[in-house]
Amino acid sequence: MNKKGWGKKIAVAPYTVWMALFVVVPIVLVVYYAFTDQSGALSIQNIRSILDYRETFFISIQLALLSTVICLLMAYPVAFSISRMKAYRQQTMVMLVMLPMWMNFLIRTYAWMTILEGNGLINRFLHLLGFEGFNMINTNGAVVLGMVYNFLPYMLLPIYTVLTKIDKSTVEAAQDLGANRVSVFRRIYLPLSVPGVISGITMVFVPAVSTFVISKLLGGGKKFLIGDIIENYFLGSTGSINYNIGAALSLVLMLLILVSMTVMNHFDKDESAGFM
């Protein structure tokens, strides 16, 4: 091998080591634990017991999907209007969108707790006006709210980026050929922004489906999302710790995400190649 080849190898070596250490090893460990029992013997008992958590998987996916859809519906129009502003305005707006992300994720979620609580901000305000309070915390709604609030920027930024990259002359060409605003949106902006939407969906759905902090803080810690259950098997009280079932659940969740991402990517390709 020539010198250049060696140079290349050395240059990528740190990344290779990094990948091996923090991606491959953990996955191998997860697989190992998932298919062994607590004594270390090979077993598929863990995988079988996953069926007991069908309900939990279902509700986790349901809430994650709902949050993703809400994020998409909120982020797209905002991203679209930001992308059409003057350059200096765009920067300010993007800054504003990012601003909450500078604060710690936990602190932001705690903040919502104090807002939604039984005697939190909203209810105290309502009482002040003489209304009765609502029970908001520890509901599915509160969890979805927490997800949407925390993950919205991850939907907005990729969509915004893709929209700004659309060549202005493509839009002009469409107008030139008789397309009015609605038509330009439907035939140019929409199909050309599909890749941004896809990565936005991925970036919101994946953390949402596996979250445990949000459900713990805003959902009352009732272990009702799959993330909570996995967390409990790894970090719960001494009696409840079971790496094997935890690993099996993680593995299934990972596969689930992988499958849905693959499906999405296929969808993306079809979409941009033969839209309409």
Next chain:
Amino acid sequence: MSNNRIIDLKNISISLGGEQILKDMNLYINDGEFITLLGPSGCGKTTTLRIIAGFLEADSGDVYFSGKRINGVPPHKRKVNTIFQRYALFPHLNVYENVAFGLRVQKLPEKEIRDTVGDMLRTVNLSGFEKRNVDSLSGGQQQRVAIARALAVRPKVLLLDEPLGALDLKLRKDMQVELKNIQKELGITFVYVTHDQEEALSMSDTVVVMDSGVIQQTGSPLDIYNEPKNAFVADFIGESNIIDGVMRRDLLAEFSGRRFECLDKGFARGEPVDVVIRPEDVDVVPVEKGVLSGVVTSVTFKGVHFEIIVDVKGFKWMIQTTDCEAVGNTIGISVDPDAIHIMKKSMYSGLYGDYSSFSDELELLSDVSYEKEGLPDE
């Protein structure tokens, strides 16, 4: 207003980024003609097209389409289509869908769309490319997709912004012929932009020469070549010797210390003028027979002829001749009356038409070297 004027620009002025781009422009375009806007880079050609297409609104002045004022009418409602300087094809659509775009917007029936797209692709020689991704096409093919896409909606007027700029010489020549044929066949008005003077002269019915946002001259290619209005036009279109002179009376001009009969009149007695003599119109004769004489300072072989630079009393002339002269030879020069063209003095006088600094390298650069900075304001 004559009713075969399809587009009429009246007193158009526009500033962009604090700079005046077009200055009180007046231009009319006849139905069915091939008109070319010709001028150096940055002179406002694209801006003019964008005003016609509706992408830019003039600060003042009016745009008429078939006699109707269309200021403020958005692009999608104008019966004008554009072939953009950088084609602007739709990257997410294949060749077929690119061409079909305008028809789909009009919600035409599928069968009609299929027929029209097929026709158009045949016209531009791209049958069989329907399913291809536009990114996978060569520059010339993308170009032709852009043409087919614009023609598919049967525009009354097609605006073409340097459509052949990205192509190599051979393909360029072929496409010039193809475009001209398409224009004749379909009878569409073409407003064509280029900074290639040869292209302009060979394809157009009318040529509009622009510089710094001002139309310098409008006319048939022959008029523009034979009767340039000022030193800028004379120099931009082909090669010219532009010599400082004086009109002694009608039909008699004086330059290089001699009096010459010419065919121009209507100047005041003693009026200073610019005299244009094309290099191919100068005859090389024995010294004793020449009206003027000079020393050959450079000789370049050009294939059909030699291009020689001759120093005549300090002013360097370019002459095209089929005789081989040697550098250092003294030769005689004679010019027929019909080879002399007299122009009024303009802001461009003295800037062009002297070949003292001429070299082949300069010639190569000449397409980009017409910058406006050197020009004094009048």
